[in-house]
Amino acid sequence: MFRAVIDKMAPYTPGEQPRPGQRVIKLNTNENPYPPSPRVRHAVIKAVAGDSLRLYPRPLADDFVAAAARYYRIPRHMILAGNGSDELLAMLFRAMLNPGDVVAYPSPTYTLYDTLAAVQEARIAPITYGRDFVLPFDELARSRAALTVVCNPNAPSGTMTPTRTLARLADALRPRLLVIDEAYVDFADHNALSLARLKDNVAVLRSFSKSFSLAGMRLGLCFAHPAIIQGLIKVKDSYNLSRIAQAAGVAALEDAAWAMRNVQRVRATRRATEAALRQIGFEVQPSSANFVLARLAGVDLSEMAAALRRRGILVRYFATPLLYDALRITIGKPAEMKALLKELKPMVAKLQARQGNGAQ
Numbered sequence: 001m002f003r004a005v006i007d008k009m010a011p012y013t014p015g016e017q018p019r020p021g022q023r024v025i026k027l028n029t030n031e032n033p034y035p036p037s038p039r040v041r042h043a044v045i046k047a048v049a050g051d052s053l054r055l056y057p058r059p060l061a062d063d064f065v066a067a068a069a070r071y072y073r074i075p076r077h078m079i080l081a082g083n084g085s086d087e088l089l090a091m092l093f094r095a096m097l098n099p100g101d102v103v104a105y106p107s108p109t110y111t112l113y114d115t116l117a118a119v120q121e122a123r124i125a126p127i128t129y130g131r132d133f134v135l136p137f138d139e140l141a142r143s144r145a146a147l148t149v150v151c152n153p154n155a156p157s158g159t160m161t162p163t164r165t166l167a168r169l170a171d172a173l174r175p176r177l178l179v180i181d182e183a184y185v186d187f188a189d190h191n192a193l194s195l196a197r198l199k200d201n202v203a204v205l206r207s208f209s210k211s212f213s214l215a216g217m218r219l220g221l222c223f224a225h226p227a228i229i230q231g232l233i234k235v236k237d238s239y240n241l242s243r244i245a246q247a248a249g250v251a252a253l254e255d256a257a258w259a260m261r262n263v264q265r266v267r268a269t270r271r272a273t274e275a276a277l278r279q280i281g282f283e284v285q286p287s288s289a290n291f292v293l294a295r296l297a298g299v300d301l302s303e304m305a306a307a308l309r310r311r312g313i314l315v316r317y318f319a320t321p322l323l324y325d326a327l328r329i330t331i332g333k334p335a336e337m338k339a340l341l342k343e344l345k346p347m348v349a350k351l352q353a354r355q356g357n358g359a360q
């Protein structure tokens, strides 16, 4: 019934979402532990008042895009709003890739790219990060892919590529498109938004699910040259953002200071968590995102993730050759991190004792 490729492919696996009412410490899908601005709630209530839901929303989310233009200081015709940045990624893959075309992104990274590539029957250039997660620049530049994606900060490593390196990569790839997925960039020290203005082959993506605490609302933005935005409009659903989401997006941007205060709290907790994880024996690279990748080199951590789950703490484990010895841990509230560390400490000590015995 389906195209052969759809029959064959595995679906994208989202992180576990607990049942309503289930009490867990949820550190597995990089949500923000703090609530969105109260202004978002007011805007949502206003958006459903009267009979407004009877009518379709504005196809191009004009007010939301105008608010984004003001906040990010980028012209409106260089901005497209999406139903989460996932939808913008799907539009980009759909618009740019024919069957057999090469798509390049260094792995391990956001696994949705694999799913989107499979749907397009694109060929994925086999490019991997080393353990240090430094961007494999030459391999990416050489692959001459129809579409190149760099997730920055990268998920699940939290590591960051400097903007000047991305600018050089865009020049090497030109006229082909470089997508910079900045879902987590508000937690970093710098970003590459300026490249969307400076380069006609760069698209920068932002998500409202992380820094703005709006994962449940589904809001994202794409910044790019007007010709790229026009192309994407052709492949988008006509009414991709509900009236509710558009109103929420405007309110979130008008009170961005609220979100940025939460970002600062998450960053402070991240710093403390990195230090505590190192102290109990994990290798942790400094993260620029709202999660950390904690590694015990060479030790399969699937059982540790399962044991945490039994104790009501969800973290993300990836059963792949490059990540089997790591846990990706979302930064939650300080008390949540404390609870996690309390469980992890004896688990690591036990593992180390077992290894010590094994070595004798």
Ligand SMILES: Cc1ncc(COP(=O)(O)O)c(C=O)c1O
Pocket: 029, 030, 083, 084, 085, 086, 087, 110, 151, 155, 181, 183, 206, 207, 208, 209, 215, 218, 219, 220
């Ligand atoms: C790297 C990356 N890009 C994009 C997304 C999707 O974000 P959104 O919720 O805006 O669709 C995620 C979500 O986890 C992500 O990790």
